[in-house]
Amino acid sequence: MRTGIIGTGRIGSTLARMLVAAGHEVVLANARGPRSLAALVAELGPAASAAHPAEAAxxxxxxxxxxxxxxxxxxxxxxxxxxxxxxxxxxxxxxAGNPRDLAGRGSSELVAEWYPGARVVKSLNTMHFETLAVAGTTRGERLAHFTAGDDGKAKEIVAGIITDLGFAPVDTGPLHSGGILQQPGGPLFNRPLTEAQALAWISH
Known part of the structure; x- marks a missing residue:
């Protein structure tokens, strides 16, 4: 599967490296344009390419x-x-790094409104890039990455990517309630949990 990554800072670049290592193709984009990504594309090899955001999409x-x-x-x-x-x-x-007040809305709900027809899944946002880079390759129980969304098949696709990266996908539910759990200020944000811990928390 070819995955487009819009945003190539520390977390985006880390995800790109992990996807390529897992056998996926990636197309990268950022606000500065494809030329700014030449070094990263060269590092990643033939499975990576660069484009403008709309082209990557x-x-x-x-x-x-x-x-x-x-x-x-x-x-x-x-x-x-x-x-x-x-x-x-x-x-x-x-x-100052504080959660934004969205008046009870989930940030991903807003994204879904801005892009009607997109199959929006909230995921891959709760883990620090340094944890992301190493946790999926360590021995022992897998850490959890969460998915929230209203499209079950879309969540399954994202869960497959999470599994390929070496993590355990854990479904937090619909886009509204499940997304709020994951976003800044939510109980799952920046809280590395094993699969068993995450499932226990979700079911409590």
Whole structure:
């Protein structure tokens, strides 16, 4: 599966390296344009390419947003992501790293409104990039990555990617309630849990 990654900072670059190591193709995009990604593409090899965000969306079967939350709206043409599995890995922060007050809404709900027709799944946003880089390859029980969404098949696709990366997919439920659990201020944000711990927490 070709995965598009929009946003190539520390977390986006880490995800790209892990996907390529797991046998996936990636197409990378950022606000600075494809030329700025030449070194990363060269490092990743023939399974990686670079494009502008809209081109990456058109070429990818699954798209991951790893950009600042404020840049999501209007980043892509709506038609480019219609019927696309769109992983919202963004985090809505206010100043000083505090969670943004969204008046009870989930940040991923807003993303789904901005991109009607996209198959939005909240995932890959709760783990620090350094944990992401190493936890999926360590021995012992797998750490959990969470999925929330209203499209069951889309969540299954994202769960497959999570498994390929060496983590355990754990479903937190619908986009509203499950997404709020994962976003900044939620009980699962930046809290590494094993699969057993995560399942126990979800079921409690």
């Amino acid at each position: 058109a070429r990818a079967a699954l798209l991951v947003l790893m950009v600042p939350f404020d840049s999501v709206r209007g980043l892509l043409p709506q038609d480019a992501v219609r019927d696309t599995v769109l992983v919202d890995a963004t985090n809505a922060f206010a100043g």
